[in-house]
Amino acid sequence: MKKWKRSSRLVQMTWEFIQHPHRLFSLGFFSERYQAAKSSVSEDLAIIHDVFQNEGWGKLETVPGAAGGVRYIPGMNRLATQHLIHHLCQQLADPGRILPGGYLYLSDLLGDTTIVRKMGHTLASVFSNDGVDAVVTVETKGIPLAYATASHLGVPVAIVRRDSRITEGSVVTINTVSGSSKRLGSLSLSRRSLKEGARALIIDDFMKAGGTIRGMVDLLHEFRAEVVGVGVMADALVEDRLVQHYISLTTVTEVDAEKRKIQVVPGNILDRGGFQNG
């Protein structure tokens, strides 16, 4: 087996960490793979860690002990987060988004894989210490953001359906009332898609009164799952919110269809601490 140079090792390791956030790699794994001394691997890891930290991408975390190793924990520093949020606010405030009924067209943003990946990276950073086992979302528009978040947390996604489908097997269904429009509906989740007692993170694109997310919380209780957090791309200012604790990237404070004006401000994500230094 050929011996790897440091330069090649750095490229290879960077790839592995990016592709597998939160996965623990033992030093022995890298050392054997590259036919390199563990001390050399440790130096490689220090270089990667420094670049990740300086760029505000997260960190390499060392887990000591025989079963230990190193893993990449995606993080986001305050500056990079502010930059993303500012960009999102600008994009969302485009009056061309206003649809009949005061709804907003969001599919272009949610179809942009680069922005979605960054939003997912940011939300994953917020919840990276919460021991998330699975990300849960509801069809359809929240799915991309849920995947991006889950992929940065290294966990699977479970998709709640608005009507139960034959291809989901046995499901748990609850009936819901939409908080804003008082519309009746139902939410179903396949029994197999979530382990009992799982620590679940709920991700969605947009929250008004929060009726759908409230419904997801109730549905997850049926799985004895613990909801460790809720994250959304945008929330709207409403009086009677059904969900109290959540993280939003942006807040839509006003949609005036007549004046063709949308006002969007940074969400509560910037109010919290816990940002990576740098």
Added chain:
Amino acid sequence: MKKWKRSSRLVQMTWEFIQHPHRLFSLGFFSERYQAAKSSVSEDLAIIHDVFQNEGWGKLETVPGAAGGVRYIPGMNRLATQHLIHHLCQQLADPGRILPGGYLYLSDLLGDTTIVRKMGHTLASVFSNDGVDAVVTVETKGIPLAYATASHLGVPVAIVRRDSRITEGSVVTINTVSGSSKRLGSLSLSRRSLKEGARALIIDDFMKAGGTIRGMVDLLHEFRAEVVGVGVMADALVEDRLVQHYISLTTVTEVDAEKRKIQVVPGNILDRGGFQNG
């Protein structure tokens, strides 16, 4: 501005390429960013290219000229593809997937972000020379794979809805007949979500007779879009297929609910050439 060492540059550049497949970076961009000579940057690029090629991840492609630069084209070599397909076949053949009516439970595979990313990388490799402008899928289960593919092609995703939603604005709708069950349905796509004349790649999780994909092709004709390809995770053996040209990762040849047996073989992806060497 500080000068970057080669080791740090390699980590930083590897990150940029992975996060932005198909995006063109000028040598000047890197040279300025790292305060390094273009000759040094060229050496960095050669190192990254070699690792990417040797690992079967794709290549760095150089575009000559004043507006030129370098971009990462995700590729997959035959060995890595075979490995992924073999793994998929094994997973799909688990008789526990059989649902009433001979349907297969797939949500666990489609919820696994690592497998989905690899499938998307593979499908993107197949279509990387086809000038794809957008990936189009239909809700719900195909969405993750569509995003993973689009993200490796550096293009956006447009999601066809089974019923038109108010949050999509003005839509184009067509009526469909499912090829296998003769069920009536409709497919809608927001006018804004796809530019006229776009080169579209259709991605879905599962194809039986292909009625849904046939419907998407018809819908895309309404956008004067050109369908440059169709890719699915799995197809089933049927007699009258409505779609002739497509790429499948796997083929389900038999589902015997009574004997609790599923037979899955590699799809037609392995029949084609064009794999990266190495």
